[in-house]
Structures are given as C-alpha cells and as structure tokens.
Amino acid sequence: MTIGNQKRYSIGAMIFHWLIAVLVIVNWRIAESAEHLSGPEKGAVFANHKALGMLILVLTLGRLAWRFTHPLPSLPNNYAPWERLLARATHVIFYVLLVGLPLGGWLASSLALRPVDFFGLFTIPMLPVGENKDLAGTIFDAHKTAGTIMIYLIGLHILGALKHTFIDKDLGIFRMLPFGGKARE
Template structure:
C-alpha cells in the first residue's frame, strides 16, 4: 500500500468501528421489524430484549468511534468531490453520529420511563435511568425512536448509494476508503 493510499483511507480502527456499527444497526432494525411482525408475543418480547441490548452495544461502539475519531486524523475527501458532495458527505456523517447516540439513548430513556431495566443478552442487567416513571411519555418517545430509526435506514441507503456512485461511476474507489483492500483514487492516477 502506497503512502498516498494510506493517507486516502480511513485507519483500521475506524474501519472496524464503521463496519461493526453498520452491521449492528441493520441487524437491530431487522430485530425490531421482526418483533413487530410476529404474532407470538413471547418471541416478539425476546426479539425486543435483544434489540434493546444491541442498542446499548451500538451506543458503546459509537462512543468508542467518536473517541477514535477525535484522536485519529481523518483522510481528506477526494479532490474530485464537488462542493455539494463535500457538504452532503460531512452533513450525512454528522447526522449519523447524532442518530447513533440519540436513538439508543431515546430507547433507554423510554424503557426507563416504563420502569424497566435492560437485560444485556442474559449477561447482566442495565438499570433504568433515574427519570421517574411516565408510561405515556415513554410511549411517545418510543414512537419518535421508531420514526427516527426509519430515517436512519434511509440515510444508510443514501450513504450506500453515494459509496457506489463514487466507486463505479466516478471510479475514484470511494468504497475502498473504508476497506483495507481495493484501489483508492490516489492509486489510479
């Protein structure tokens, strides 16, 4: 790997955080969707328990990723990006970080308002936050949580389309900036 390639790629730590969070978010979305679609209440409750535990995992991974990002230099955006692409890329990343913290926190707060603890995959229990009990408010927060989760999935779709555009249409190796293999734009020149 050339020095130019190394500078145009994200660090290995950033790659690990990125892909772990991406897989966890998509998996967690499917858990919630499946839980709501099932007619078996016990199975739905078990899926939601896993959804909550995975949400806490996503929160922890996101806080780790933010710490990593604050202590490791980002590669610059490729020079061929138009101004609108730069603004969209940076804005999308900022919204991702906000949602990756806000969604799990909102779920935890709503759960806590119902007086419920979170079972972390049967390993230990995460206590309810000290927010008191208010089932109506908790339900409202869960509704916002679900809507915002759908927005996150649409944002992931936009992110994937952008990576594919840069990789296959612009041919600047966009997706390979977040992978330890493949040709990044700097290698092509």
C-alpha cells in the same frame, strides 16, 4: 501520516465502521421482526433489540473517541461543493442517530419501567426518571421514526459510495476498506 495525504481511514476506523454498520442493520431487522409478534415472544425479541442498541451506543462512543484521536483522510479533490456538504452532513446525522437512538430507547424503557437486560449477562440500570408510560410511548414512536430515517440514510450513504466508486471512478469505497483499488486524494 497527515490528514491531507492520508487516502484511507485507519484500520481502527474501518473496524468500527463495518461492525457498527452490520449491527445497526441486524438491529433494524430484529425490531422489524418483533413488530409482528405479541406477548412474551415480542418482549424477548425486543430485549435483544435493546441489548444490541446499547452495544451500538458503546461502540459508537468508542468510534467517536477514535475519530477525535486519529487523523481522517481528506475528501477527494474531485468532490463538488454540494457533495462535500452532503458527506459531512450525513456523517454528523449518523453520529447523532447512533447516539440518540440508543439513549432514546433507554430513556423510553426507563419511563416504562422496563429494564434493559444485556443478553442475560447483566441488567443496565434504568435512568432515574420515574414512571411515565405516555411519554415512554411518545419517545418509542420517535425512536421508530428515527430508526427509519437511519435506514434511509444508510441507503443514501451506500448510493454515494457506489456512485463515487463506479461512476466517478474515484474508488471512494476503498477509503473504508483495507484492500482494493487506490482511492484518490
């Protein structure tokens, strides 16, 4: 299947997309719920947030490997130049955040001497950076801001998919679904 003639993403790309999307939203909700807690309870909730973040990192790296080894569908011909630019920029920023957020959280946790426990199965080693709690706090603050940007970007992405599906009637959302309407070339 050639890139120009492919209308939908591959099944593998769809699985990565939807799995990562759900995990990112769940992880955001976990972090939001931990903000109102304190002490050991807050630490336990954030332990799940960190473990899920590391899982998202691994899945994102898998998705990037998949993306570079499987053809992508071209954008539909009816997209305006600004829509093409926005779509490409949004996807690049998604990948930067999907890799950068977990790495930043891991770095900050390492600087704070807080190991990352992977759901009780094993401990992910701390990065060899030494202790610097002030820098850890700064990175955690940047991590939180970047997480907020991710949520707004998800909203923009959903609005774009809905616009293309229901207003432009090019059924854009079906490019990332294995069923339903026929997406335009």
